[in-house]
Amino acid sequence: MAETSLVGSERTQQETTVAAPPTRRSILWSKMLTPYFFIAPFLLTFLAFTIGPDIYALVLSFYRYRGYGSATFVGWENYHAVLTYHVFWTELSNTLFYWLAHTLPLIVIAFGLAVLVRSKVLRGRSWFKPIIFVPNVIAVVAASLVFQNLFGTQYGVINTLFHLHIAWLEDPNVTRWVVVLLLIWRNLGFWFVVFLAGLTSINPDLEEAATVDGANAWQRLRYITIPLMRNIVFFAFIIDAITSMSLYTEPNVLTAGGSQAIPPVAPVLNLLIVNINNGVFGQSAAVGWLVFLVTVIVAAAVFGIFRLTGEVE
Amino acid sequence: MMATMPIKRNDRSQAQRRVQIFLMYVLLAVVVLFSLYPPLMMLINSFKSNSEININPGGAPQHVTGANYQQIGAENSGVLIAGVIALFVGTLLTLVLTKYMFPRRNAIIAGLVSLIVLGVIPLTVASGGLLRNFLNTVIVATITTIFAVLFAALAGFAFAKYRFWGRNALFTLLLATIMVPTAITLPPQYLIFSQLNWIDTYQVQIIPFLTPVFGLFLIRQYMLTIPDSLIEAARIDGANDWLIFWRIIVPVASPVLAVFGIIQFLNMWNSYIWPQVMANDPSVAPLMLVLPNLRDPVIGFLPVWGTIMAGCVLATLPILILFLTNQDKFMSGLTVGATKE
Numbered sequence: 001m002a003e004t005s006l007v008g009s010e011r012t013q014q015e016t017t018v019a020a021p022p023t024r025r026s027i028l029w030s031k032m033l034t035p036y037f038f039i040a041p042f043l044l045t046f047l048a049f050t051i052g053p054d055i056y057a058l059v060l061s062f063y064r065y066r067g068y069g070s071a072t073f074v075g076w077e078n079y080h081a082v083l084t085y086h087v088f089w090t091e092l093s094n095t096l097f098y099w100l101a102h103t104l105p106l107i108v109i110a111f112g113l114a115v116l117v118r119s120k121v122l123r124g125r126s127w128f129k130p131i132i133f134v135p136n137v138i139a140v141v142a143a144s145l146v147f148q149n150l151f152g153t154q155y156g157v158i159n160t161l162f163h164l165h166i167a168w169l170e171d172p173n174v175t176r177w178v179v180v181l182l183l184i185w186r187n188l189g190f191w192f193v194v195f196l197a198g199l200t201s202i203n204p205d206l207e208e209a210a211t212v213d214g215a216n217a218w219q220r221l222r223y224i225t226i227p228l229m230r231n232i233v234f235f236a237f238i239i240d241a242i243t244s245m246s247l248y249t250e251p252n253v254l255t256a257g258g259s260q261a262i263p264p265v266a267p268v269l270n271l272l273i274v275n276i277n278n279g280v281f282g283q284s285a286a287v288g289w290l291v292f293l294v295t296v297i298v299a300a301a302v303f304g305i306f307r308l309t310g311e312v313e
Numbered sequence: 314m315m316a317t318m319p320i321k322r323n324d325r326s327q328a329q330r331r332v333q334i335f336l337m338y339v340l341l342a343v344v345v346l347f348s349l350y351p352p353l354m355m356l357i358n359s360f361k362s363n364s365e366i367n368i369n370p371g372g373a374p375q376h377v378t379g380a381n382y383q384q385i386g387a388e389n390s391g392v393l394i395a396g397v398i399a400l401f402v403g404t405l406l407t408l409v410l411t412k413y414m415f416p417r418r419n420a421i422i423a424g425l426v427s428l429i430v431l432g433v434i435p436l437t438v439a440s441g442g443l444l445r446n447f448l449n450t451v452i453v454a455t456i457t458t459i460f461a462v463l464f465a466a467l468a469g470f471a472f473a474k475y476r477f478w479g480r481n482a483l484f485t486l487l488l489a490t491i492m493v494p495t496a497i498t499l500p501p502q503y504l505i506f507s508q509l510n511w512i513d514t515y516q517v518q519i520i521p522f523l524t525p526v527f528g529l530f531l532i533r534q535y536m537l538t539i540p541d542s543l544i545e546a547a548r549i550d551g552a553n554d555w556l557i558f559w560r561i562i563v564p565v566a567s568p569v570l571a572v573f574g575i576i577q578f579l580n581m582w583n584s585y586i587w588p589q590v591m592a593n594d595p596s597v598a599p600l601m602l603v604l605p606n607l608r609d610p611v612i613g614f615l616p617v618w619g620t621i622m623a624g625c626v627l628a629t630l631p632i633l634i635l636f637l638t639n640q641d642k643f644m645s646g647l648t649v650g651a652t653k654e
Contacts, residue, residue, distance in 0.1 A: 034554045035475035039483075042468035046487070046524040049502075054493060056501035067504060113344060121334050128341060130640050135348050137636045137643075138355075140583045141601040142625035146355045149370065149618055157354060157371040189348065193644045246494045249585040257616065258606035269496050269586065276590060281500045288497035295492055 061285035071282075078286040082271070088287070091268040092294065097176060098251065098267065099244035099298070102183040107236050110188055111229070114195035115221060129196065133189035140186070144253035147182050169255055172264035179251045179265065186250075191236050198232040199225065234306045241302050245295040248273075268294075352629070359622035363609070366618040381623035385443045443603060443624050450599040451631075453518045454581035461523050461577045462570050469532035470562050474544060484533075487526050499590055506591060513594035522581060528573040535569035536562065568642075575635075575643060582632060600628050 061078050065071035082088050117128050135143065150157045151168035159166060169175050202225065210220050226233075248269045255261045260270055268291055275284035358366055359381055361374040369375060471477070472484055502521065503512075511517040539562065547557050563570070588602050595603060604624045609615040636643050 032477065035471040035477040035480075038471035038475070038554075038558070039468040042464040042524050042529065043483075045464065045520070046526075049521040050490065050498065050524060053498035053501040053505065054490070056505070057497050060501055060504075065504075067507065113341075116337055116341065119337075122337060122341075128345070129644065130637075131345050132348050133636075133644060134352060134633075137579075137629070137632045138352055139601065139625070139628040139632065141585060141604055142355065142628045143351065145605060145621055145625055146351045149358065149366075149622070150351060150354065152370070155367045155370050155618075160369075161371040185347065185351070188344075197645065242492060246496055248496070249583070253585070253605050258602070269494075272496055272499060273586070273590065276500055276503055281504060284500040285497075288494065288500065292493055292497055295494060299492065 057285040057288055060282055061289055063282050065281050066279045067281060074282070078282045079290070082283055082286050082290060085271075087263050088268070088271055088290075090263050091266050091271055094176070094251070094265060095245060095247055095267040095269075095294075096298075098179055098183065098247055099241060101177070101180045102187075103237065103240050103244065106184045106187055107191055107233065107240065109184070110191035110236075111195050111233065113188075113192050114199055115225065117192075118196065118199050119217075129193065132192050135186050136189040138186070140249045141253050143186055144182065144250050145257075147178065147185075147254050148257070151178050172262075175255055175265050179254055182250050182254060183247075187240070191240075194236065195229065195232065198229050202228050230306075230310065234302075237302050237306070238299055241298050242295055245291060245298060355622050355625050355629070358618060359626050361619055363617045363619040366622075370618075378619075381619040384620045385447075385623055385627060443600065443607075443620075443627065446595065446598055446600040446603045447627055449515075449597055450582060450601065450628075453515060453599060454578050456515075457519045457522050457581045458574050458578045460519075461525060461528060462574050464523055465525070465528040465532050465573060466563060466566065466570055467558070468529055469536050469566075470558055472529070472533045473536035473539070474541070474562075488530060491526050491530075496586060499587070503590060511591075513592050513597055515592075515597055517591045518584070518588055518597070518599070521587075522577075522584075525577065525580075528577060531573055532566065532569055536566055539565050571642060572645070575639075578635075579632065600624065604628065 060071075062073060062075060063071040064074045064077070113132065116122070117125050138146075148169065151159075153159060153165070153167050153170055156168065158164065158168070167174065168178050206224055206228075207220055210224055215223070246269065247267045251265055251267050252259075252261045252270070255265050260266065260274065263270075268287070272284050272287040272291070275281070275287060354371070357374060358370070360377050360379070361369070362376065362378050362380060365375060472480060498521070506512050506517050543561055543565070544557055547561050552560065583601065584599065585601050588599050592598050593602070604621060607617050607621050607624065609617050
């Protein structure tokens, strides 16, 4: 500014008065664009690698396409093929079984443990929290492989220790329960810690007041703790249901190592993978969207059950 | 406090109470045993030879051997040492970046350079083996975590602190996609990445995972609580938006950034279905993919349990170290979404 004013003060003065409105406007423009710059990296990546493929998957599910050559529009044929394929129903019921069999014991035990560890009569409470959480930090594949080793028929730890000959991982009816056990084992610590955090946020005055009024431990639990924890328990059931529908690693690695589990114990996502491997991409995409549909229904069902028994925020 | 003390109990209820407490301890002991037994067996069995495990799967090792760990390090013991260094650097780097260094502007560049120097060099030296796959996991998880945190922090800032056209609609749309399973994109992505020649590369394992909506949500919720006056004060002092982000927002939001970093790193560490389809080649495949397929080189179908268990220890160790040194951040971090609801 100082330099230009030396050249001609009259002219610079004129310039500043004239230039002022555009400058303000350009500031306004950059101000308007700033947030878009900040969201651009996330949004563009998300559009290109999540939303785009999601839509592509939807389109793909109406086409017959083998990965090369031309794609032909087949309408609902892929969905029809998947829905009339008995393996789809077997594997879908497996996924639903894994979810239903583990979610209730998991959340009830985790809740009970949290209440237990929080009760003031016990010593060494700070030790239980990290120890019970440890299974959650074991890599999923590692945990599945360790369970495979534990439950082997001929060389397994459990059978050898107790001199049993149970075909844990060969008989599908038994194997399903080993998968459930693995799911409970791995997730127990997680929800335990979540519930513990929730219990800590409850005002201790409430329990004290109830104690003064003569409520026993069970009554305090029933009429104070559980109602106040309702939303967190609801959250636990919803998240567990949604993630259960995408179950894949545990049943596969536990029962089949690196290869695909057999249909009697495989989760529904196996069909999606098998279809990719077979090059029937349209049907694979159809399975994906059906799994999404099931996820929405299951989440809505959990929500509905909670709604029946009271308000949910 | 005195008022809450119960009226003196009689002996019978005292005894009853003692039994109750005893039963509580028994119950907790069972849970602790249930939780720790599998990882303990993993560790014990990793020190048995492959043949001993078949005879003696459940007991203490009769001949303690480190052969399984040598097996992991391929033929080259130098690779093993390099791998161990990369292990610590890779995991600590992520932690340090998200926890302490984020306020500094060049932290990410410095982190990436050191990761390339310390991670890629041993990788090129590596002749193969499980260690190579371990390094693949470290590289993919670390790079993904750094960029995912950065992207989500930038976007979270905009969604929390700016008013702009389409903000709420966009955010709702993003949240709505949370229920769509990631696996749904596998068939189209496979076709797309085949076209791009990206199958069996690192980027195919990294780029699709840079934008978890959950992380964006978490960070945005946290940034909503940062007072506007802080930003206004910086603006009056002449700071531009970019500077405000790095000097004010990132330091203040560093706890939630660290939390999301941990979640993202764990998810990437555990990823299995995606690399199974996209990155099968042993040169880029993560450890998790190779571990279940280890078989006896002579007999073929027989799993080599000793080596597998040593590999499992390797797969678990970095996360376990991370957990044991940062217990509180870890546990509050993983559960923050639940209690914030």
